Amino acid sequence: MPKTRRIEGVLAPVVTPFRKDYAPDAERFVRHCRWLLKSGCAGLAVFGTNSEANSMSVAEKRKLLEALVAGGVPASALMPGTGHSALSDSIEMTKAAVALGCAGVLMLPPFYYKGVSDEGLYRNFAEVIERVGDERLQLYLYHIPPVSQVAITLPLIDKLLDKYPGIVAGLKDSSGEWSNTKAMLDAFGKRGFDVFAGSEVFLLDNMRHGGKGCITATGNVNPGPIDNVYRNWRSADADKLQAGISATRKIVQKQPMIPALKGIIAHFGNDPQWMTCRPPLVELNGGQQEALIRDLTANGFSMPGLAA
Amino acid sequence: MPKTRRIEGVLAPVVTPFRKDYAPDAERFVRHCRWLLKSGCAGLAVFGTNSEANSMSVAEKRKLLEALVAGGVPASALMPGTGHSALSDSIEMTKAAVALGCAGVLMLPPFYYKGVSDEGLYRNFAEVIERVGDERLQLYLYHIPPVSQVAITLPLIDKLLDKYPGIVAGLKDSSGEWSNTKAMLDAFGKRGFDVFAGSEVFLLDNMRHGGKGCITATGNVNPGPIDNVYRNWRSADADKLQAGISATRKIVQKQPMIPALKGIIAHFGNDPQWMTCRPPLVELNGGQQEALIRDLTANGFSMPGLAA
Numbered sequence: 199m200p201k202t203r204r205i206e207g208v209l210a211p212v213v214t215p216f217r218k219d220y221a222p223d224a225e226r227f228v229r230h231c232r233w234l235l236k237s238g239c240a241g242l243a244v245f246g247t248n249s250e251a252n253s254m255s256v257a258e259k260r261k262l263l264e265a266l267v268a269g270g271v272p273a274s275a276l277m278p279g280t281g282h283s284a285l286s287d288s289i290e291m292t293k294a295a296v297a298l299g300c301a302g303v304l305m306l307p308p309f310y311y312k313g314v315s316d317e318g319l320y321r322n323f324a325e326v327i328e329r330v331g332d333e334r335l336q337l338y339l340y341h342i343p344p345v346s347q348v349a350i351t352l353p354l355i356d357k358l359l360d361k362y363p364g365i366v367a368g369l370k371d372s373s374g375e376w377s378n379t380k381a382m383l384d385a386f387g388k389r390g391f392d393v394f395a396g397s398e399v400f401l402l403d404n405m406r407h408g409g410k411g412c413i414t415a416t417g418n419v420n421p422g423p424i425d426n427v428y429r430n431w432r433s434a435d436a437d438k439l440q441a442g443i444s445a446t447r448k449i450v451q452k453q454p455m456i457p458a459l460k461g462i463i464a465h466f467g468n469d470p471q472w473m474t475c476r477p478p479l480v481e482l483n484g485g486q487q488e489a490l491i492r493d494l495t496a497n498g499f500s501m502p503g504l505a506a
Numbered sequence: 507m508p509k510t511r512r513i514e515g516v517l518a519p520v521v522t523p524f525r526k527d528y529a530p531d532a533e534r535f536v537r538h539c540r541w542l543l544k545s546g547c548a549g550l551a552v553f554g555t556n557s558e559a560n561s562m563s564v565a566e567k568r569k570l571l572e573a574l575v576a577g578g579v580p581a582s583a584l585m586p587g588t589g590h591s592a593l594s595d596s597i598e599m600t601k602a603a604v605a606l607g608c609a610g611v612l613m614l615p616p617f618y619y620k621g622v623s624d625e626g627l628y629r630n631f632a633e634v635i636e637r638v639g640d641e642r643l644q645l646y647l648y649h650i651p652p653v654s655q656v657a658i659t660l661p662l663i664d665k666l667l668d669k670y671p672g673i674v675a676g677l678k679d680s681s682g683e684w685s686n687t688k689a690m691l692d693a694f695g696k697r698g699f700d701v702f703a704g705s706e707v708f709l710l711d712n713m714r715h716g717g718k719g720c721i722t723a724t725g726n727v728n729p730g731p732i733d734n735v736y737r738n739w740r741s742a743d744a745d746k747l748q749a750g751i752s753a754t755r756k757i758v759q760k761q762p763m764i765p766a767l768k769g770i771i772a773h774f775g776n777d778p779q780w781m782t783c784r785p786p787l788v789e790l791n792g793g794q795q796e797a798l799i800r801d802l803t804a805n806g807f808s809m810p811g812l813a814a
Contacts, residue, residue: 252618255594286563310560318786478616478626
């Protein structure tokens, strides 16, 4: 089977809307995904950390993914998160993503057990690849030690690339350390391994060193200006554009990230139901929401075309 | 509906056998559970940390639980782990356990997101209790911050006990800190809240301060002597008995705990397939297994009645 074309550019780890009873809200989800693709996102890393993906079951995520495709979101723009604590869940979710024709999958390491060996992690990813057994699979590793507490090391990447070239396609680096992203670019950039920064703060640096874009929380609310940096990274005013998107991120980051993204969408989309987070996360309180919107508005922030 | 009688004594977080292809092995699982109940365990905390529970899907665990009950293991002896990263998984697994008549469930907090608030954790547990909606539910909280990285705090317990007395039944403390166990006993011991030590090292201390027993990894291989401490904690030689089981644990702990438990069962049960761990865990290597068995044998360790 032919590989789909690889995604490059800005991807949003799409936040997941919930109803009052905490059920995932497919209709609002499809609507937001369509807005993101119209507004600057090259792809959608649905079911990432910012999506509260690990607060949802595989069945709930499969249903949402099917709703996206049925709702006209092209599978070629999708890079769903499919890594779970349980090997069997990772296999099921990855199979479902490949069957739907998704461009790739973004895979967390199993994250319950801590201090596990590279050999154990290698076996986990290898077992998923073998069980999925489909040449179309494009697997992006997801390195986010501040949350997962389990790291994707350089020797692990090397071993996986040796065994599964053409399937192991890249990585999202949410370590928050540019030196780590740089080390990965230096080591694997020439082996068909696409490195995405985990925050737009590193977008320009990443592009200048051979990276392919970023997969970033704030892509949910600020996709246009971030995409502008991606498109113009070689231009004379690239540093100025970068400073602009970094400043916006700094404002959002003053509040807890996931509830803040939802608060922004709720406000600029005139849709308060977007505030809801699934436990264990909690929505912003009134004071937090007020401060967030005030700071963003004072900075000239907007979300063109979001409100119905 | 009448409540089942609460379990007290020694519980094993039963290790889960896997086949060569990493599929859960229900037949070996039932056999080991029956041996444990014959050999000193008052109950079985299946699907705990030591069970590699978080490496299995809800569907796999439900099948194993049904196999146990079908295989003659009394549901009144079962306290399955039902806490997952995903709220919906925790609800499904808890419902299944209650429907089968299990004596209780041992519930991890959602463990992917770190630094979450007590309010978020309260909502998680409250939502599970409300959705299960069954007075038979006996919920034991599972505090294991070294692995989960998410703690069950005293204020959280207090709030849950206030709202759900008679349902919130107790806690397993795997903090590894006696001072924490003691604080929980002091604060909640008189409110029908049963505290289990997470290691037999604290069994005698726990009994002397009003605790109800222990739920311990090594209960998988050394249930008789541990139960002996539980039964004789008021006797004159209790400290000597305690020293004996602590010494055995010390030997086992020299190796990675879960592979070590499986290596011991494989050796003393003449059943090498027991060695297998599901990724991301890895079985002991030859040298580790040899050292473990040599040290245990030198200490007079045995597993009476295990070998077929």
